[in-house]
Amino acid sequence: MDISDHGSKAGARAERASRQAGVLFLMSGLLAVVGIPTSPGPSWVLWSIAAADVVVGVLAFVLPWKRWGPDSTAALAVPGWAVLGLSTWAFGGFATGTGPFFVLLFAWLGLHHRRGVILANAPLAATAYAGALVAAGASAQLVSTTVVLIPIAVSVGLIICGRVQLLEREERWRAALIATLAHDVRSPLTTIQSVLEIVGDEEDLPDGLRPLLAAATRQTSRIAGLASSLLDADRVASGRLRLDLAEFTLADAGNDVLELLGKGDVRVDVDPVLRLCADRMRFVQMLVNLTTNALRHGEPPVVISAATEGSDVRISVRDHGAGVPVEDQPFLFERLRLSDRHPDSVGLGLWIVRILAEAHGGGVSYRTVDPGSEFTIRLPAAPTG
Structure with missing residues (x-):
């Protein structure tokens, strides 16, 4: 099952x-x-302009631009200049009424298109603006404002475009760095895990060493899980995440979590017959992330519970701490947002839970309980019969 997160990035x-x-x-x-009552010209002109705006606006929403690629939407600027020129003429050359929209349209171009597209639209915008002023009988002084307004509007578009491209480069570099680190971490971890398993199989181990080996094995598994999470984040971003869906009981998955964490203050309270159809490894990954978060920021006991709700299963992880501050709640599931507020947190765990839940066709939510916090994963239930 390939997940593309609303298709390709383009x-x-x-x-x-x-x-x-x-x-x-x-x-x-x-x-x-709204401007019809104050228009110096016939009202039918502005009604025509409004109708043209609505038609183009509807086309912008309904046409399959995703199929045609990101540069295809630049075509929407062409009717935009025509409508703005007609509006300028309809208002009798009252340029300040439409000037801000010229700037706004270039700002939109800067947000979504390359510099070449912005520069190619400059003569179209200048023609629409100056031509409308001339047709409306505006003074030469007013027409000359074209050489001020249009360069400013183009500059706004270019500045925004440059900023967007810088942010995109930073994002690509950060994603590549995370993916590289995660990939490089997995290779030595595999060797370490193999060595720990071989040593753990020895029968004549010194007293007290076996629990230490078990703890080390659990910690390497957790690090491997984090590396897998980072790689999954990169796969979701690039549309390459593949889920290995299978049925399993929630109780078995909860026991996997207990085995990985080795924490006595975590309790699994689920119906032993309740089943789920999901990628088991990634589902356990989600629960480990939520449980680790509860242990780090909340207070024990941490309880993993589940219940059916219609065609969904709701799996909750609750702690008994102080809860998440109100100001932090809107950013809980955003990437790297909370790491600024909590230096001991990477800022990826809850975001990874969200993207994996959404990849399964579900979601994740938070609510404050008394006392503590409760994070709930919602996933489709396994089919019955």
Whole structure:
């Protein structure tokens, strides 16, 4: 099962661009209607402009831009310049009424397109703006403002474009670094785990050594799990995550968690017959992340419970601590956001839980209980019959 998180990155980018453009055009149409009472020209002109805005806005939402790629949405700027030019003319050359929209459209281009696309739109915008002023009989002084407004608007677009490209490069570098570190960590861990297992199989071990070997084995398994989580994050981002779906009981998965953590203050309280259809390794990974988070930031006992709700299974991990501060709750499942507030946290655990739950067609949520915190994973239940 291949998970692409709303398709490829290019498709997702095109979808974001088209939706934002749709909002801009619909907003422009609404403002055209609002401006009808103050328009010096016939009202039918602004009604026509509003209708054109609505049509383009709807097309921005409904056409398959994801299929055509991110650069395809640049075509939406062409009717945008035409509508802005017509609006400028309809207001009798009142340039300050439409000037901000020229800047806004270039800002949108900067958010979603390359520098070449922005520069290619400059003559179209200048023609629409200056041509409308001339057609409306505006003074030469007002027409000359074209050489100020359009370069400023283009500059805004280029500055935004440069910032977006910088952020994208940083994101690619960070993702590559995480993936490389995770991959390089797994190789020596495999060797360490093998050595620990071989030593643990010896019958004449000194007293007290076997528990230490068991603890070391658990910790290497946890590090291996973290490396797998980081690699999964990279696979989700690139649309290459593959889930190995199979049925298993939640009680068995809970015992896996207890074995990995080796904590006596964690209790599994689930119906032994309750089953789930999921990637077992990654499901255990989610529970380990939530349980580790509860042990680190909450207070024992930590209880893993589960219940069915319609066609879903809700698996909860609860601690008995002080709960998550209200100001932190909106950012719980975002990548690297909480690491600034909590220096002892990498800021990836809860985000990885979210992306893995969503990859399974479910989700994760948080609520404050009395006392403590409760994180709940919602996944589709295993089919019956």
